Amino acid sequence: MGAPKQKWTSEEEEALRRGVLKHGAGKWRTIQKDPEFSPVLSSRSNIDLKDKWRNLSFSASGLGSRDKQRVPRPKAPSSSPSPSPQLLLLSAPNNVAEASPPEDCEKSPQDDKTPSPKFSMILEALGELKEPNGSEVATICNFIEIDKSYKLTDSYAKRALAPMKDPSLKKKDSAKSSKAAKGLGQSSPALDAAEAAAMKVADAEAKSHLANEHMMEVERIGKMAEETESLLELASELYERCSRGEALTILQVAHREF
DNA sequence: ATAGGGTTATCT
DNA sequence: AGATAACCCTAT
Numbered sequence: 297m298g299a300p301k302q303k304w305t306s307e308e309e310e311a312l313r314r315g316v317l318k319h320g321a322g323k324w325r326t327i328q329k330d331p332e333f334s335p336v337l338s339s340r341s342n343i344d345l346k347d348k349w350r351n352l353s354f355s356a357s358g359l360g361s362r363d364k365q366r367v368p369r370p371k372a373p374s375s376s377p378s379p380s381p382q383l384l385l386l387s388a389p390n391n392v393a394e395a396s397p398p399e400d401c402e403k404s405p406q407d408d409k410t411p412s413p414k415f416s417m418i419l420e421a422l423g424e425l426k427e428p429n430g431s432e433v434a435t436i437c438n439f440i441e442i443d444k445s446y447k448l449t450d451s452y453a454k455r456a457l458a459p460m461k462d463p464s465l466k467k468k469d470s471a472k473s474s475k476a477a478k479g480l481g482q483s484s485p486a487l488d489a490a491e492a493a494a495m496k497v498a499d500a501e502a503k504s505h506l507a508n509e510h511m512m513e514v515e516r517i518g519k520m521a522e523e524t525e526s527l528l529e530l531a532s533e534l535y536e537r538c539s540r541g542e543a544l545t546i547l548q549v550a551h552r553e554f
Numbered sequence: 555a556t557a558g559g560g561t562t563a564t565c566t
Numbered sequence: 567a568g569a570t571a572a573c574c575c576t577a578t
Contacts, residue, residue: 301563301572325555344573346556351571 302339304348311336312348321349 304312315327315337324342327333337345 303564303572322556342555346558347572347574350558355570 307336308340309348309352312345312352315345316349324349 311333312327315323315330315333319326319330324345328337328340328342328345340348
């Protein structure tokens with residue numbers, strides 16, 4: 297019969313991405329009803345949007361064709377005495393002081409080291425997060441990618457993007473360093489995740505290259521550096537929040553201005 | 555209305 | 567046959 301799975305087109309995908317970026321992930325109904333995407337997503341339901349977004353997220357951080365770590369779901373618990381739940385419990389005190397405003401999150405004033413491989417640290421942190429959160433980190437990865445694209449677009453849309461203010465970057469770095477170091481030293485999965493993240497960044501880089509192709513080239517480099525810094529900061533903050541069990545406040549971070 | 559799980563169809 | 571992508575159903 298005639299139900300050959302209507303595949304998503306680029307227009308629809310773009311609309312979805314834009315919608316998520318605009319309203320935020322979770323407001324599928326709002327996105328679908330938005331007059332801007334309504335004509336494009338007229339044949340899609342809010343559930344469809346959710347599913348598509350889920351697939352996108354999974355593919356984003358699930359690595360293209362590497363690691364086929366399928367979810368271990370023994371539906372039939374036979375007499376297999378091999379649980380070996382080596383689940384690494386992240387240092388996330390869920391029962392932290394509730395009602396803690398996301399603004400005054402002052403950390404210890406201990407900074408310092410500004411290690412060279414801070415980028416690697418970010419990736420490591422992401423890798424560690426991947427274990428306990430799984431799909432959520434995928435969303436984060438995808439979000440980061442979108443954020444970059446969005447910022448890039450907006451950047452040359454206004455041609456007047458204010459420089460990033462790198463306020464508490466070292467602080468975050470230091471804090472994260474401790475946690476990351478405590479969680480794991482040198483693991484394979486972490487490296488894998490790091491590689492995936494690196495690929496993501498590379499992809500974003502390529503995209504920005506294409507996007508700015510029509511613009512100046514020299515300034516593009518500078519912009520790229522700024523983007524990288526911003527990305528690092530964003531990743532750090534995300535990691536911090538996740539560690540504190542702040543669920544996903546990605547939307548908040550997305551809407552906030554850099 | 556949204557999130558998650560499960561099923562079916564398409565592609566490699 | 568495996569993996570991915572769309573679709574459907576259920577719980578909150």
